[in-house]
Structures are given as C-alpha cells and as structure tokens.
Amino acid sequence: MEIDFSNIKVIGFDADDTLWVNETYFRDTEELFADLLEGFETKNKIDQELFKKEMDNLELYGYGIKGFMLSMIESALELSNNRVSQATIMKILNLGKDMISHPVELLDGVKEVLLALKNKYRLIVLTKGDLLDQERKLERSGLSEYFHHVEVLSDKKELNYKNLLEHLEIGVDEFLMIGNSLKSDVLPLLNIGAKAVHVPFHTTWQHEQVSIEENDYKYLKLNRLEDVLGYLK
Structure with missing residues (x-):
C-alpha cells in the first residue's frame, strides 16, 4: 500500500x-509470580486473575511497573485468602524493583x-x-x-x-x-x-x-x- x-x-x-525491550520483562515476572503462588492456585488461574486485577486497577493506578506491583500483591492476597506470607509479599516487591532497575x-x-x-x-x-x-x-x-x-x-x-x-x-x-x-x-x-x-x-x-x-x-x-x-x- x-x-x-x-x-x-x-x-x-x-x-x-x-x-x-519492555514487555518481555513483564512476561518473565509473571512467570516468577506464578511460581511464588503455586501452592495456592494453578499457573493458568494465577495468570488470569492477575490480568483481571490489572484491568480493574488500570483507571486507579495507570500503566507501568508500580501499578503492576500493586496488582500482583492484591492478587496474591486474594488467591491465597490472605494466607500468603510476609516473606512472599517482600519477594513480590523485589520482583517489581528488579524490573524498575533492569538495564x-x-x-x-x-x-x-x-x-x-x-x-x-x-x-x-x-x-x-x-x-x-x-x-x-x-x-x-x-x-x-x-x-x-x-x-x-x-x-x-x-x-x-x-x-x-x-x-x-x-x-x-x-x-x-x-x-x-x-x-x-x-x-x-x-x-x-x-x-x-x-x-x-x-x-x-x-x-x-x-x-x-x-x-x-x-x-x-x-x-x-x-x-x-x-x-x-
């Protein structure tokens, strides 16, 4: 044309x-997030719920890594019925920080x-x-x-x-x-x-x-x- x-x-x-490069790091982090929560749900369910949470939060948090971090934390709490450990929450925060500091x-x-x-x-x-x-x-x-x-x-x-x-x-x-x-x-x-x-x-x-x-x-x-x-x- x-x-x-x-x-x-x-x-x-x-x-x-x-x-x-940007989206690759989000996909890699989603894999690591699913690994952290494998004791509570299947990977497919975790992926679906995280995306749904991102969409629910988009108007509030906007686009970017920080909103993604908050959505991961909220998803972890909901998927685990608030049983996720403080140590795991810290690991989720560190996943986000690693994304922000990535070369x-x-x-x-x-x-x-x-x-x-x-x-x-x-x-x-x-x-x-x-x-x-x-x-x-x-x-x-x-x-x-x-x-x-x-x-x-x-x-x-x-x-x-x-x-x-x-x-x-x-x-x-x-x-x-x-x-x-x-x-x-x-x-x-x-x-x-x-x-x-x-x-x-x-x-x-x-x-x-x-x-x-x-x-x-x-x-x-x-x-x-x-x-x-x-x-x-």
Missing part, C-alpha cells in the same frame, strides 16, 4: 517495545534510525506509563539527544494525541507515529488524520491486542524499524 510521507515534518516514537536493552537499529532522521525531522517520544520510570529509562538509554520533546501520556487515545499535537502546534497532516501497538500507536492516529507505521514486537500485552481488517486502515507495517528509512527521504 503506497502512503505519501512527503508532508511529514514531525515523527513520534513509542518507547516500550519500539525503542527498547535498558535497545532494540536493533534504533540508534541508526534516529541518527539518520534527527537532522531531517523533529523527533519526539510519545509513551505512556509511570513518568519517573519512563524518564529513567530514557536517560539510561542514551537516546535523549535525538529528541526535541518527550511526553509521557496517561493513555494513548485519540483525544490524548489530538490535545498534545495542538499543544505542540503540530498539524495532524505533518505528523507520523511509529510504534509496536496497533491499539495505542496506530489506530488512534489514523482516526484523527495523522499517519502511522506499525513495527510489531514479538510479544504483545493482552490489553494491547486488537483484531482488525488491515485493508480497512491505511498504514505502513514493517518487520524492522530500520526499514522505515526506505520510506522517509
């Missing part, structure tokens, strides 16, 4: 699983793409999650120098994007978003008249999964982030 990118002046990049692992081609684009376009980061955690990851990533602006949104819905673009005085027809999530990084932008590039990550959080007919939407899907350079001159 041919898409005209000639009018693009500003490119937004998602952060988690677009610039660096940032850049995805392939990220620096090369940013270096190639930084003098041709205004580059910004548009991510969601915990502000402190995302700022920390950006600093550790060594990528700050490539971006003109960084925005950590509470959510990535059409109104969030529309308000931000208006605030930054960016025309929707001049904006391109690049990300791994159809639900958060592609569809909302298309619905407000901007353009988007989808670069799937091998693991997608259940909450971010969406089923669509690709022919109903006009966006570019790439296997590798580096491939975007062939479309942006």
Whole structure:
C-alpha cells in the first residue's frame, strides 16, 4: 500500500517495545509470580486473575511497573485468602524493583534510525506509563539527544494525541507515529488524520491486542524499524 510521507515534518516514537525491550520483562515476572503462588492456585488461574486485577486497577493506578506491583500483591492476597506470607509479599516487591532497575536493552537499529532522521525531522517520544520510570529509562538509554520533546501520556487515545499535537502546534497532516501497538500507536492516529507505521514486537500485552481488517486502515507495517528509512527521504 503506497502512503505519501512527503508532508511529514514531525515523527513520534513509542518507547516500550519500539525503542527498547519492555514487555518481555513483564512476561518473565509473571512467570516468577506464578511460581511464588503455586501452592495456592494453578499457573493458568494465577495468570488470569492477575490480568483481571490489572484491568480493574488500570483507571486507579495507570500503566507501568508500580501499578503492576500493586496488582500482583492484591492478587496474591486474594488467591491465597490472605494466607500468603510476609516473606512472599517482600519477594513480590523485589520482583517489581528488579524490573524498575533492569538495564535498558535497545532494540536493533534504533540508534541508526534516529541518527539518520534527527537532522531531517523533529523527533519526539510519545509513551505512556509511570513518568519517573519512563524518564529513567530514557536517560539510561542514551537516546535523549535525538529528541526535541518527550511526553509521557496517561493513555494513548485519540483525544490524548489530538490535545498534545495542538499543544505542540503540530498539524495532524505533518505528523507520523511509529510504534509496536496497533491499539495505542496506530489506530488512534489514523482516526484523527495523522499517519502511522506499525513495527510489531514479538510479544504483545493482552490489553494491547486488537483484531482488525488491515485493508480497512491505511498504514505502513514493517518487520524492522530500520526499514522505515526506505520510506522517509
């Protein structure tokens, strides 16, 4: 599908699983969490209840590791009928702390793409999650120098994007978003008249999964982030 990118002046990049690895660590932690509670429930049940608890808490805690930690603790208490030990609660807290302190692992081609684009376009980061955690990851990533602006949104819905673009005085027809999530990084932008590039990550959080007919939407899907350079001159 041919898409005209000639009018693009500003490119937004998602952060988690677009610039660096993120979801993999959540999945690994869920496995460890299930191991801690194996005396109370089956792994499948634990996974289901944890996801349900995350969804119940999303409006209250928002996205990010800290909300995930709290949901793990609540799930542990409920699944064990409040019999889970203090030692196990401490282990759950440490799982979350390990995630927060985990080194940032850049995805392939990220620096090369940013270096190639930084003098041709205004580059910004548009991510969601915990502000402190995302700022920390950006600093550790060594990528700050490539971006003109960084925005950590509470959510990535059409109104969030529309308000931000208006605030930054960016025309929707001049904006391109690049990300791994159809639900958060592609569809909302298309619905407000901007353009988007989808670069799937091998693991997608259940909450971010969406089923669509690709022919109903006009966006570019790439296997590798580096491939975007062939479309942006």
